[in-house]
Amino acid sequence: MNAVVRPATAPVIATRGLRKVYAEGTEAEVVALHDVDLEIAAGEFVAIMGPSGSGKSTLMNLLGCLDTPSAGEYRCEGVDVARLDDEQRARLRLEKIGFVFQGFNLLPRMDALENVAMPLGYANVPRDERLRRASAALTAVGLGQRMHHLPSALSGGQQQRVAIARALINEPSLLLADEPTGALDTRTGEEILALFKQLQRNGHTVVLITHEADVAAHADRTFVMRDGELHPGDPA
Amino acid sequence: MNFTEILRTAVFALRGNWLRSVLTSLGVIIGIAAVIVMVSVGQGTQAEIDKLVSGLGSNRLDVMGAGGFGGGGARLAAGSRYTLSEGDADAIRREVPEVQYVAASLRGGTQAVYAENNASTQWQGVQPDWFDINEWKIAGGSSFSPRDYDSAAKSVLLGETVRRELFGDDDAVGQTVRLGRVPFTVVGTLQPKGQGGFGQDQDDLVVVPLETARRRLTGATALPPGAVQQITLGVGRAEDLSYAQDEIGALLRQRHRIQPGEDDDFNVRNIAEVVATRTQTTRLMSLLLGAVAGISLIVGGIGIMNIMLVSVTERIREIGLRMAVGAGPSDVRRQFLAEAMLISLIGGVVGIALGAVGAWLVGRFGSLPVALDGKVIALAAGFSIATGLFFGYYPARKASLLDPIEALRQQ
Numbered sequence: 001m002n003a004v005v006r007p008a009t010a011p012v013i014a015t016r017g018l019r020k021v022y023a024e025g026t027e028a029e030v031v032a033l034h035d036v037d038l039e040i041a042a043g044e045f046v047a048i049m050g051p052s053g054s055g056k057s058t059l060m061n062l063l064g065c066l067d068t069p070s071a072g073e074y075r076c077e078g079v080d081v082a083r084l085d086d087e088q089r090a091r092l093r094l095e096k097i098g099f100v101f102q103g104f105n106l107l108p109r110m111d112a113l114e115n116v117a118m119p120l121g122y123a124n125v126p127r128d129e130r131l132r133r134a135s136a137a138l139t140a141v142g143l144g145q146r147m148h149h150l151p152s153a154l155s156g157g158q159q160q161r162v163a164i165a166r167a168l169i170n171e172p173s174l175l176l177a178d179e180p181t182g183a184l185d186t187r188t189g190e191e192i193l194a195l196f197k198q199l200q201r202n203g204h205t206v207v208l209i210t211h212e213a214d215v216a217a218h219a220d221r222t223f224v225m226r227d228g229e230l231h232p233g234d235p236a
Numbered sequence: 237m238n239f240t241e242i243l244r245t246a247v248f249a250l251r252g253n254w255l256r257s258v259l260t261s262l263g264v265i266i267g268i269a270a271v272i273v274m275v276s277v278g279q280g281t282q283a284e285i286d287k288l289v290s291g292l293g294s295n296r297l298d299v300m301g302a303g304g305f306g307g308g309g310a311r312l313a314a315g316s317r318y319t320l321s322e323g324d325a326d327a328i329r330r331e332v333p334e335v336q337y338v339a340a341s342l343r344g345g346t347q348a349v350y351a352e353n354n355a356s357t358q359w360q361g362v363q364p365d366w367f368d369i370n371e372w373k374i375a376g377g378s379s380f381s382p383r384d385y386d387s388a389a390k391s392v393l394l395g396e397t398v399r400r401e402l403f404g405d406d407d408a409v410g411q412t413v414r415l416g417r418v419p420f421t422v423v424g425t426l427q428p429k430g431q432g433g434f435g436q437d438q439d440d441l442v443v444v445p446l447e448t449a450r451r452r453l454t455g456a457t458a459l460p461p462g463a464v465q466q467i468t469l470g471v472g473r474a475e476d477l478s479y480a481q482d483e484i485g486a487l488l489r490q491r492h493r494i495q496p497g498e499d500d501d502f503n504v505r506n507i508a509e510v511v512a513t514r515t516q517t518t519r520l521m522s523l524l525l526g527a528v529a530g531i532s533l534i535v536g537g538i539g540i541m542n543i544m545l546v547s548v549t550e551r552i553r554e555i556g557l558r559m560a561v562g563a564g565p566s567d568v569r570r571q572f573l574a575e576a577m578l579i580s581l582i583g584g585v586v587g588i589a590l591g592a593v594g595a596w597l598v599g600r601f602g603s604l605p606v607a608l609d610g611k612v613i614a615l616a617a618g619f620s621i622a623t624g625l626f627f628g629y630y631p632a633r634k635a636s637l638l639d640p641i642e643a644l645r646q647q
Contacts, residue, residue, distance in 0.1 A: 066560060066640050087564040094562025105557045105644070109252050119561040121241050166561065
């Protein structure tokens with residue numbers, strides 16, 4: 001990975017000794033994450049693999065600033081996440097992180113355009129500009145013709161494209177995808193993965209969590225989680 | 237999120253479950269409408285009583301003949317036995333200096349006739365001070381002259397209701413009317429007073445000098461010489477009232493030769509006191525009405541809280557998602573608070589309209605006095621906002637404290 005030319009800015013993700021312990025100090029104590037050191041530079045496409053229960057969801061929640069570590073350090077573009085309170089972490093998510101979920105998580109009563117524009121409301125972007133940007137994002141993921149469809153009128157692949165457009169709407173530093181193809185058939189999954197690769201070519205940083213090796217194969221680098229420990233995986 | 241955005245999101249969320257939203261705000265509508273109607277009725281009653289009190293004056297005493305025991309042993313109504321006399325009135329005038337005005341009076345019912353018009357009305361036979369004590373003013377013509385009183389002149393003053401019924405738009409002064417079979421000259425008319433505190437028409441009367449009444453109007457009833465039914469007194473200073481009351485009692489007992497231990501054959505009443513008691517009763521009633529209305533508003537508020545809690549549980553995934561894409565706890569709290577406030581505000585606006593209509597209907601068709609003013613409406617509006625805030629806060633806070641990871645995991 002030394003071959004990658006790093007920009008002068010801080011890495012998108014830099015963790016040192018990241019640890020997450022549940023029910024700490026009790027008999028039910030579970031160490032979900034053991035001293036994870038991870039550095040991801042801007043523009044990389046990284047996959048994190050592992051069976052269920054290996055701690056990859058815990059890592060994903062920490063990287064997505066939804067959770068705080070029990071010990072260790074996480075800097076997201078240089079910002080020490082552990083020092084932030086709930087409001088500040090929400091702000092960080094708003095500005096730097098875009099989530100793509102396995103279950104799409106679109107709001108069922110809003111059309112595609114409103115779903116994509118929704119996060120911008122929290123950034124106090126005026127409504128006109130919000131809708132304009134959302135429509136551009138939908139066009140970019142190939143859904144320019146379906147902006148006013150409700151999620152229920154869209155196929156799974158289309159819904160996931162809407163979700164990706166929503167994740168991109170704030171121009172985040174990091175795109176975090178948790179099993180984004182898990183609910184899709186193989187062919188549609190391939191299309192979504194192709195979209196991620198295209199996004200990477202356009203300069204986005206993508207971290208993909210999956211348990212499928214052929215999905216992970218699309219990434220530049222692969223890590224494997226095993227019992228809460230992160231190991232470099234086989235090169236694709 | 238800015239204000240418009242919060243409002244837009246809240247409207248969107250409420251529209252998604254509009255029947256539920258309507259039903260929830262119905263609780264507030266009923267509560268606010270009840271507050272408006274109840275408080276209006278309470279205030280109206282209060283205003284009536286205040287008017288009555290100021291009409292009576294706070295330093296007025298009434299001496300009535302006590303019921304005593306009639307032939308059959310039944311107690312008669314106050315004033316029905318002629319135990320008081322003009323002599324009593326003179327004695328009070330002479331011996332109780334605190335008393336400023338004294339007016340003995342007789343009264344009865346009669347038929348007033350002018351040309352083909354007639355009116356069934358009450359007559360009052362009075363002494364000069366009666367006009368001051370009861371605050372009657374002359375509208376047209378003049379009051380009685382001293383000569384009218386002394387000579388038992390057949391002069392009469394007409395109350396507005398009687399004047400209107402007999403004369404309509406014509407001038408009454410100088411005309412002759414018959415009271416019963418006796419012709420009287422109308423020397424003047426009284427300024428209207430309107431409805432009294434107990435709902436009676438105060439202007440339905442005719443006034444004659446006391447002596448005239450005794451000679452011409454008491455009819456077949458054989459009165460003891462100098463008998464009067466009532467002595468009305470005005471005390472110069474309100475603080476002398478209870479002292480004067482005692483003095484008059486003592487004086488009359490002495491004059492009527494009532495032994496210690498015997499019941500008085502008269503009754504000195506301080507009407508302001510009676511009214512004050514009534515005022516207290518009314519205050520209590522207003523308070524109770526307000527409390528009942530307040531309780532229904534609380535029930536409405538609990539409805540809001542209940543629905544908001546259900547809504548938070550139902551939309552837990554939405555909350556998780558919004559948090560993941562960057563909504564902070566304060567954004568979530570504001571959003572749910574806005575929904576609760578919107579329900580209660582809409583309830584407040586509709587409730588105020590409904591309550592105003594209800595208060596008007598009560599005033600129009602019910603026999604209760606109603607006073608609806610801006611203060612009541614402002615109070616109701618304040619209540620509806622407070623309801624939304626108070627009962628919306630807990631569910632909103634609960635939503636804001638959700639862990640986004642847990643919330644997203646919910647199905």
